[in-house]
Amino acid sequence: MPTAIAIETICRRNAADALHDKLFRGVLRVCALLVLAALLGAALSTLWGGREVLFGDGWHFLTSAQWNPVENRYGAWAPIYGTLVTSCIAILIAVPLSFGIALFLTEIAPLWLRTPVATAIELLAAIPSIIYGMWGLFVFVPFMANHIDPLLDSSLGRLPLVGALFRGPPLGLGLLTAGIVLAIMIVPFISSVMREVFQTVPARLKESAYALGSTTWEVVWDIILPYTRQAVIGGIFLGLGRALGETMAVTFVLGNAYDFSTSLLMPGTSISSSIANEFNEAVGLHRSALIALGFLLFVVTFVVLLIARWMLRSLKRKEGNA
Amino acid sequence: MSASVYRRRETKNVVAQILASSAALLALVFLAWILWVTVSRGVHAIGVPLFTRITAYADQGGLANAMVGSLIMDLMAIALCAPVGVLAGAHLAEYARGTRLGETIRFLNDILLSAPSIVLGLFVYVIFVLPMTALTNGTTTFSALAGSIALALIGLPVIVRTTDEMLQLVPSTLREAALSLGIPQWKLTVQVLMRAAGSGILTGVLLALARLAGETAPLLFTAFGNNYMTYSPLAKMASVPAAIYQYTNDPNPAMHAIAWAGALLITLFVLALSLLARALFSRKKTSHD
Amino acid sequence: MFNFRKIALAVGVAAAGLSLHATAADVTGAGSSFVYPVLSKWSATFAEKTGNHVNYQSIGSGGGIAQIKADTVDFGASDKPLDAEELAKFGLGQFPSVIGGIVPAYNIDGVDSGKLVLDGKVLAGIFLGSITHWNDAAIARLNPGVKLPDAKITVVHRSDGSGTSFNFTNYLSKVSPEWKTKVGEGTAVRWPAGIGGKGNEGVAAYVKQVKNSIGYVEYAYALKNNIGYALMDNAAGKTVKPGNASFQAAAATADWAHAQDFNLIMTNAPGADAWPITATTWVIMVKQPKNAANSKVVLDFFKWSLENGQAQAQELDYVALPAALVKQIEAYWQAQFKH
Numbered sequence: 047m048p049t050a051i052a053i054e055t056i057c058r059r060n061a062a063d064a065l066h067d068k069l070f071r072g073v074l075r076v077c078a079l080l081v082l083a084a085l086l087g088a089a090l091s092t093l094w095g096g097r098e099v100l101f102g103d104g105w106h107f108l109t110s111a112q113w114n115p116v117e118n119r120y121g122a123w124a125p126i127y128g129t130l131v132t133s134c135i136a137i138l139i140a141v142p143l144s145f146g147i148a149l150f151l152t153e154i155a156p157l158w159l160r161t162p163v164a165t166a167i168e169l170l171a172a173i174p175s176i177i178y179g180m181w182g183l184f185v186f187v188p189f190m191a192n193h194i195d196p197l198l199d200s201s202l203g204r205l206p207l208v209g210a211l212f213r214g215p216p217l218g219l220g221l222l223t224a225g226i227v228l229a230i231m232i233v234p235f236i237s238s239v240m241r242e243v244f245q246t247v248p249a250r251l252k253e254s255a256y257a258l259g260s261t262t263w264e265v266v267w268d269i270i271l272p273y274t275r276q277a278v279i280g281g282i283f284l285g286l287g288r289a290l291g292e293t294m295a296v297t298f299v300l301g302n303a304y305d306f307s308t309s310l311l312m313p314g315t316s317i318s319s320s321i322a323n324e325f326n327e328a329v330g331l332h333r334s335a336l337i338a339l340g341f342l343l344f345v346v347t348f349v350v351l352l353i354a355r356w357m358l359r360s361l362k363r364k365e366g367n368a
Numbered sequence: 369m370s371a372s373v374y375r376r377r378e379t380k381n382v383v384a385q386i387l388a389s390s391a392a393l394l395a396l397v398f399l400a401w402i403l404w405v406t407v408s409r410g411v412h413a414i415g416v417p418l419f420t421r422i423t424a425y426a427d428q429g430g431l432a433n434a435m436v437g438s439l440i441m442d443l444m445a446i447a448l449c450a451p452v453g454v455l456a457g458a459h460l461a462e463y464a465r466g467t468r469l470g471e472t473i474r475f476l477n478d479i480l481l482s483a484p485s486i487v488l489g490l491f492v493y494v495i496f497v498l499p500m501t502a503l504t505n506g507t508t509t510f511s512a513l514a515g516s517i518a519l520a521l522i523g524l525p526v527i528v529r530t531t532d533e534m535l536q537l538v539p540s541t542l543r544e545a546a547l548s549l550g551i552p553q554w555k556l557t558v559q560v561l562m563r564a565a566g567s568g569i570l571t572g573v574l575l576a577l578a579r580l581a582g583e584t585a586p587l588l589f590t591a592f593g594n595n596y597m598t599y600s601p602l603a604k605m606a607s608v609p610a611a612i613y614q615y616t617n618d619p620n621p622a623m624h625a626i627a628w629a630g631a632l633l634i635t636l637f638v639l640a641l642s643l644l645a646r647a648l649f650s651r652k653k654t655s656h657d
Numbered sequence: 658m659f660n661f662r663k664i665a666l667a668v669g670v671a672a673a674g675l676s677l678h679a680t681a682a683d684v685t686g687a688g689s690s691f692v693y694p695v696l697s698k699w700s701a702t703f704a705e706k707t708g709n710h711v712n713y714q715s716i717g718s719g720g721g722i723a724q725i726k727a728d729t730v731d732f733g734a735s736d737k738p739l740d741a742e743e744l745a746k747f748g749l750g751q752f753p754s755v756i757g758g759i760v761p762a763y764n765i766d767g768v769d770s771g772k773l774v775l776d777g778k779v780l781a782g783i784f785l786g787s788i789t790h791w792n793d794a795a796i797a798r799l800n801p802g803v804k805l806p807d808a809k810i811t812v813v814h815r816s817d818g819s820g821t822s823f824n825f826t827n828y829l830s831k832v833s834p835e836w837k838t839k840v841g842e843g844t845a846v847r848w849p850a851g852i853g854g855k856g857n858e859g860v861a862a863y864v865k866q867v868k869n870s871i872g873y874v875e876y877a878y879a880l881k882n883n884i885g886y887a888l889m890d891n892a893a894g895k896t897v898k899p900g901n902a903s904f905q906a907a908a909a910t911a912d913w914a915h916a917q918d919f920n921l922i923m924t925n926a927p928g929a930d931a932w933p934i935t936a937t938t939w940v941i942m943v944k945q946p947k948n949a950a951n952s953k954v955v956l957d958f959f960k961w962s963l964e965n966g967q968a969q970a971q972e973l974d975y976v977a978l979p980a981a982l983v984k985q986i987e988a989y990w991q992a993q994f995k996h
Contacts (some may be wrong), residue, residue: 051515076417084480084524086476088488116842147389147391167395172582174583180400184405185401218865218866283529300816301853324845326588326716327820327845338491593716594714595713596712614693615857617715620694
């Protein structure tokens, strides 16, 4: 008799578990779909808000670089260019920096130092972006104008080809300055994810490598990084996402000019800073053009991520062959 | 021969360690630099009035209503996006690995990460503020609730991304062990995996909080702002970032000090919450071990 | 997480309870940032006197117009007036609120604030990029005895859309045909030269940082932040200094009597003492509001402010509207607004 009862309870429990599992699965699915709905909703609302400009003028919006609110002619090339260039600079600076920080925090620093330094670096993410903007405007722009820009102009600016990127008057503001400020802003995002995932590497893996006489660098490069690559790239996307969409900090230091210039020391504009700059006062077609820019940012992000994903896959394939 | 190989490896190691340490140092230098500028410019405004006076009194004002507003809206936003984000992340990591829907959601989530915050604000304006206005015949238009929803949309993708990553990193032996003991999958996910990945998930939530706490643009068309004190989720509500934005625009330099002081407050607020969360979390963890 | 939710809920419930006790009216306005400082000052005093809260947020003129049309606020405020057709279409009325000035701000070594004189044509030439150096003959002619450097001019303009830019470019369009055809007027324009700073603070910071630069900011901003500003030759050919007297002169000599719905831009005003780049902000309201009680509070607020707010406006370097204009506005209220 007791066994029968036990079996019955087990059966009942199994049935209950199955139901709970189903429910749980359902709830999770709904939450995931909410994310989907949020993005689609946001993207579609920008498509709708920007329809007059996106569809009213043929391909003009995408092909023109001219932005003239007075004549109501809008072309998106300058903001797209600025967004890509500043984000590129930011990622080029922030990724190695973050990797170094994560390496320092997980393998090099003495234990007592790790938590305080990690918390301090995460604090960089807590500073409101308008403060990055104000700091950039009042402190960093003059610093660039007085120290960095003249240095670049007289060194890298002399080089053939690449030199054109670094020539210009020492204004202090511009694409390079914006890229650097962005880099500082996204470092905490990338580095804290890297640090977090480096810590998940099973100790025995690292210990075996150390026991075989590997140096710290070798352990990190050959053991930790391959083990966590997928998540490290996730962290980089997190940073890239913020860089592409960041508004306030960029707006204050970019110089906001719609003219093209090869030099990184010259002012430019970006999609999000154009929106932030002009949205409040815009009416009619101008407003529509700015919302259309918002939609374009979705498209640009989509393309950038697609390329990143494709590169990742080909990287994997190559490794598989080796 | 082997000595030279050894020396080269050793040099490489030392160089890497020096570079890594200087990277950390550089980040700390920038943090110190920005904080120093914030403190030195905001110090004149820090005092009791900053906490007791409301923004309406401009040159004799403080940030009392903005602080209350930010506290309410940030917490409501986290309360909205943390559960949804963690569960959605769990779905991606535990149920949708390798499925097409999972990959699509993961991809779209990455796009949502970079959505300009003002666009998300406008979205909430269209789907929430305007219907609310019509529904209540204009008595409720902009509201703290609408502001929280906009902020939640900013925090959500950060939490989804980190939760997904962190859960995927939990060794599969843990799952196999639990499943072989006959533990149902929901219990496995909640009680084993989320606990194992807890510190990482918490990092995600804190990063989300850090990001949304400083946002101004999405609040303009949702919470709107208020120069007076309000507490109701259905009232127009002030926030510290919006007040900072307002004060930096003011012709009077004394007002700029209040803006810097406000920035310092946001930074300290996020720091305090992150220390608190970490303290709570580490205590919990030790009690279970 | 569940704790968070409980706390939020508790806060919400407590708040809903508290808000029931509010008896005085809460009215809402949105729009131009130009008037934000003075409106919030007036609002605070009005709240002490009447208990009514006038909550004004500067989300920009474009935002203000959009919100009053969407009926989400009780009044909007715009640096650019709406035309009669648009007002009629949405059942709106508008009136000016307060006056302020915009000044050319510069940074030239050895030329102190108020020592440089410009006129409309020269200012347009500089911002067009056709006058490139400070010792240009056109500038020198206006400034005999001032030692101007042989240095390149860096132009600084607003990067964000703003009413300040609108009034500035409106003025340049009035005095320079070339500016009118090449650039035109607007809250944001295609600037032919220079760098863009965000907000008054952005322009002010760049003017201070970059030697031999020139920009334009609100008068109060130049004054409070020790930025050098220029004198201007006005429409009557007289050199004037920015300040209460010259702003008021511009408002008084503008032809309000013949402007339907106060649709008149005050730049390049004809008076002998008028500052040429003087601006106002229009308050826009629904003529037949759904919530008449709120509209009444808004009108009470502006009545009180226009009649009693002069001293506070002056403290913030704005100028109150001349008495004759206030009378005209009050008559407009009587005729147009239902409350």
